[in-house]
Amino acid sequence: MFSSACLIFNPVAGQSDSEQDLSEIKRHLEPHLNLEIQFTTEEISAQQLAREALERNAECLIASGGDGTVSQVAGVLAESDVPLGIIARGTANAFANALNIPQNIEDACKTILGGKRRVVDLGKCAGKTMTLLAGVGVEAELVEDADREAKDRLGMLAYFFSAFKQLQKFEIFQATLETDDQIIEVDAAAITVANVAPASSILAQGPAGIVMDDGLFDVTIIAPTNRRSAVAASYHLLQSAIHEDGAERDDIGYLRTQRIKITTHPPQKVVLDGEIIGETPIELECIPRKLAVIVPDKFSSEQPQKLEGLPGLKIQSKSSESVDKSQTEKNESNIDVLILDYRITD
Ligand SMILES: Nc1ncnc2c1ncn2[C@@H]1O[C@H](COP(=O)(O)OP(=O)(O)OP(=O)(O)O)[C@@H](O)[C@H]1O
Numbered sequence: 001m002f003s004s005a006c007l008i009f010n011p012v013a014g015q016s017d018s019e020q021d022l023s024e025i026k027r028h029l030e031p032h033l034n035l036e037i038q039f040t041t042e043e044i045s046a047q048q049l050a051r052e053a054l055e056r057n058a059e060c061l062i063a064s065g066g067d068g069t070v071s072q073v074a075g076v077l078a079e080s081d082v083p084l085g086i087i088a089r090g091t092a093n094a095f096a097n098a099l100n101i102p103q104n105i106e107d108a109c110k111t112i113l114g115g116k117r118r119v120v121d122l123g124k125c126a127g128k129t130m131t132l133l134a135g136v137g138v139e140a141e142l143v144e145d146a147d148r149e150a151k152d153r154l155g156m157l158a159y160f161f162s163a164f165k166q167l168q169k170f171e172i173f174q175a176t177l178e179t180d181d182q183i184i185e186v187d188a189a190a191i192t193v194a195n196v197a198p199a200s201s202i203l204a205q206g207p208a209g210i211v212m213d214d215g216l217f218d219v220t221i222i223a224p225t226n227r228r229s230a231v232a233a234s235y236h237l238l239q240s241a242i243h244e245d246g247a248e249r250d251d252i253g254y255l256r257t258q259r260i261k262i263t264t265h266p267p268q269k270v271v272l273d274g275e276i277i278g279e280t281p282i283e284l285e286c287i288p289r290k291l292a293v294i295v296p297d298k299f300s301s302e303q304p305q306k307l308e309g310l311p312g313l314k315i316q317s318k319s320s321e322s323v324d325k326s327q328t329e330k331n332e333s334n335i336d337v338l339i340l341d342y343r344i345t346d
Pocket residue numbers: 010011012013014015040041042065066067068069070089090091092093151274
């Protein structure tokens with residue numbers, strides 16, 4: 001465990017009140033940690049602040065902002081053993097979501113204080129570090145469309161509206177995917193190379209259950225033939241993500257690889273961790289187990305479950321007697337038993 005940490009705070013991330021967020025963070029962390037606070041500005045990036053903190057021998061860096069801030073700090077930490085804590089305050093918070101890091105400040109702070117580490121892979125692309133995913137085609141259009149003003153106004157909905165708009169104009173391009181052992185030519189509308197991706201990154205869900213510490217990217221190719229099949233493919237991917245089954249449609253393909261080069265005709269925009277970085281061709285390499293992230297104690301593939309409040313609820317644990325929900329209403333201590341049972345049956 002560490003006794004000090006450097007908080008790298010983006011005051012303009014997301015839609016919440018940043019002053020209030022910061023005072024809440026301080027309230028939860030300062031009694032336990034010697035906390036140094038650094039603010040990003042338009043000129044001073046999270047990356048620069050992270051480098052300087054490492055030079056001062058910081059024990060832990062806490063990134064607080066959107067995926068952009070987290071990604072920049074992660075890129076710097078990849079060269080060290082210093083762990084990354086995350087207090088997500090952006091719109092999508094995809095990295096935190098994928099790692100089950102709580103979205104509310106109090107629980108995110110508790111997670112950091114818990115200090116449990118999980119080592120994950122990172123990607124390299126055009127000299128940049130990739131924490132989440134790279135998208136060619138629709139994914140890139142999505143990010144460009146969900147601009148700052150729309151994100152401020154609509155939050156997460158900005159991405160959905162943008163996705164809907166983009167699906168209306170799916171454009172097919174010719175793509176060549178070169179891995180260590182294959183050259184694949186295909187007509188596609190979207191190609192996503194994922195290192196880490198939550199279920200909400202729909203276009204990355206071809207293989208479903210993206211593995212973040214196997215040293216391999218999960219690549220999804222979507223090649224719908226018309227608008228209707230584009231919508232059906234997206235829905236199928238959402239189902240794949242929920243059920244953690246690989247996609248089973250002819251217009252969706254997927255593979256795993258450590259290295260990939262993607263060339264397209266015509267050239268397509270490329271988005272890396274939420275930022276447009278240029279056009280194809282791109283080359284990506286997965287660097288195994290490069291970053292230590294502080295995750296919740298219970299990080300696992302456990303499925304989230306919420307049953308409390310359902311009428312007539314009865315839960316039978318396979319390892320103990322059944323618990324009748326009606327009893328729990330009379331005796332609050334039974335709620336602990338109920339919750340314990342969830343864990344046992346999982
Ligand atoms: N003080 C600041 N003033 C203006 N821009 C800033 C400031 N600090 C950081 N930025 C910019 O914020 C961007 C990173 O934002 P980040 O991804 O953390 O949050 P977000 O955009 O709200 O999140 P999301 O992408 O989930 O919506 C970078 O482009 C960075 O230049």
